Amino acid sequence: MTFSVAAETIAAAPVSIPATVAVSGPAAATEKSRCAGCAARSKGLCAALPAEELPELTAASRTINLLSSTPVVLEGAEADSVFTVVSGMLKLYKTLPDGRQQITGFATAGDVIGLAVGEVYAYTAETVTASTVCRAPRTTLHRLMERRPAVQGRLLAMTSVELSAAQDQILLLGCKTAVERVASFLLALSRRSRPLPDGSPSVFLPMPKVDIGAYLGLRPETLSRVLRKLEDAGAITRLTNDRIRLDDAAALEATATLAA
Amino acid sequence: MTFSVAAETIAAAPVSIPATVAVSGPAAATEKSRCAGCAARSKGLCAALPAEELPELTAASRTINLLSSTPVVLEGAEADSVFTVVSGMLKLYKTLPDGRQQITGFATAGDVIGLAVGEVYAYTAETVTASTVCRAPRTTLHRLMERRPAVQGRLLAMTSVELSAAQDQILLLGCKTAVERVASFLLALSRRSRPLPDGSPSVFLPMPKVDIGAYLGLRPETLSRVLRKLEDAGAITRLTNDRIRLDDAAALEATATLAA
DNA sequence: CGGATTCTTGAACAATCTCAACAGAGGTGG
DNA sequence: CCACCTCTGTTGAGATTGTTCAAGAATCCG
Structure with a gap:
């Protein structure tokens, strides 16, 4: 439409x-x-x-x-x-x-x-x-x-x-691990997004998971596992299929191994 | 480069x-x-x-x-x-x-x-x-x-x-395998180099292997193994530590999985 | 010639991928 | 509005690729 x-x-x-x-x-x-x-x-x-x-x-x-x-x-x-x-x-x-x-x-x-x-x-x-x-x-x-x-x-x-x-x-593709790639990706996106009404940062992911994987050099299965891991660790919450809330940005930054 | x-x-x-x-x-x-x-x-x-x-x-x-x-x-x-x-x-x-x-x-x-x-x-x-x-x-x-x-x-x-x-x-870092990366790298370099007196293409690699690895997202050990594999396959010859002759550029292109 | 760095090789290990099955979401048509 | 169907996403188990660690060889430089 x-x-x-x-x-x-x-x-x-x-x-x-x-x-x-x-x-x-x-x-x-x-x-x-x-x-x-x-x-x-x-x-x-x-x-x-x-x-x-x-x-x-x-x-x-x-x-x-x-x-x-x-x-x-x-x-x-x-x-x-x-x-x-x-x-x-x-x-x-x-x-x-x-x-x-x-x-x-x-x-x-x-x-x-x-x-x-x-x-x-x-x-x-x-x-x-x-x-x-x-x-x-x-x-x-x-x-x-x-x-x-x-x-x-x-x-x-x-x-x-x-x-x-x-x-x-x-740098991301050449050096970083799967978790680091995903954390870096979420943080990069969150910097360009408006936070939720409650103030917590969130990212909108209208693209299919396969595409996010293809962007990060990962298979969709790996991406799925990493997201689950981050969610279990309390760093993120999957609100809907296309929106993720970053509950612990600091933890994400720590695991993202941002560039020096 | x-x-x-x-x-x-x-x-x-x-x-x-x-x-x-x-x-x-x-x-x-x-x-x-x-x-x-x-x-x-x-x-x-x-x-x-x-x-x-x-x-x-x-x-x-x-x-x-x-x-x-x-x-x-x-x-x-x-x-x-x-x-x-x-x-x-x-x-x-x-x-x-x-x-x-x-x-x-x-x-x-x-x-x-x-x-x-x-x-x-x-x-x-x-x-x-x-x-x-x-x-x-x-x-x-x-x-x-x-x-x-x-x-x-x-x-x-x-x-x-x-x-x-x-x-x-x-593309190279996100999709290609180790052999594909090395083959792509050698071919890319050879396009910018002058062929040897006998006409065969060659590449000059003044940088240490660790650096080539760091460029291709590979460990030096992996690079070494890949080069040996290519040499055993007859695709290249290591003339000196810093010069490689491409004996079979066609084979390299085949394994390089060049972009479409 | 000698010390040190770089390179090579081997073996065990780990991360990610592959394959496969299932679940969930979204869209369609009844 | 619900049932069905398909596509996307998730999860598990095993296979692969590339890494890690370690030792030996070669090369470089002084």
Whole structure:
């Protein structure tokens, strides 16, 4: 269940977009205001755009609503578009020839997807929940960067942060044990979440356990066992299937072996 | 291999530089020509600099010669300088409180070291062979980027390539077996090396086996066993302790389970 | 040439994975 | 609104991979 957003439809489609509920160009809202009223206006790359650039971007971009489990970019496909996540969550992953998959990250509102070094996408991006993304041609981004150094600067900053996160993940995958990985993961997520009404930190995990495992380099069975262990130790409580409360963040930090 | 971004120069010295063999300011060569004649002039960030920027860079930077096993930047220390590797090889690593180390990459000529997202370095960089690096104040790099969008663009490109490499490493650490990791590593290195006189590809491994292990998420014992296995299988030949010839690159590729 | 470090090899051990079965959650259709 | 079906998640037991510990060999450097 998703719904459409706005209006026009030009939409070239190099990457197939199955399960799309709606593609919207300019329509519902005033064309000129689509970007201005966007939920991601103040995030990611768009935050670096002055208001006067919005009309061109609005004209060049399309908002797309997607159901869950829908691929947005495919590893190896020609990289001609970039996407900004407006809402929802996507998983980014790489696949080995024999089918093994490694999730390199999860993208949420404001994150940019589809930046490629070469001609093709380096990873596949797929929605894990119903999501809204905004597509723009790669050329538009390039033009914008030439004209606005601030955009390039913002992109550099975002890429640097991602690189730093990737190196943390390398540390996690290369050195840490299963429990340490899970504890680190929960803590990292909790820093980006709002605490529960009662003040205790919690994390929202809309993605399936297999995906969390694929992100942490663990099998879902192992993840399940580790979560049980943490729960038995009183460090966490599984409130629902997709929400965990951190009862003892200090204990988690102790077992997470955070970087020095 | 990995790397960092680029650098420029003025020279303050927040990080101690033990074992320095020689620090050279403007002196050996004509001051105005030091950068112009630098071995890294056409590499990394410097490649994006027009000749007219060189004098300022030369004035702001210092060339430093270092023995092996010498730290250049320390994880957690104030990040006020950036370095460009002129020659030699450095290892970049992160350390856990209990001493476990994960090497995130090796830096060679042209690579930039010390770019930080925040106020402090995110990793330690240490020479693995005697090396020459060029130090510049972070502020000089920032000034240069403002004045020359091309420099920022180059930095973005380098960072993007690094990010892509980091994601490949995440795939390697998260999914691959020991043999697959070693085969992938050897192949990756061989792509950047010159083949032997007889035409067969080979790789130069100046770093100790422990470091290769720390890069691949393996113990040195495991690495040793894997190399023996590959040698027994006829895929490689260990010419010397630091040079391996790839006798059957196709077999290595088959066992490397390269990304799709 | 000698001491020390690095590398290699062996054997036992531990962590994680694999396989398999069951339980629970969510969605569908009656 | 409930029953059914399927997919996801959990749990157990055994198999594997890679690690740990320890000793011997090779290499490096002075």
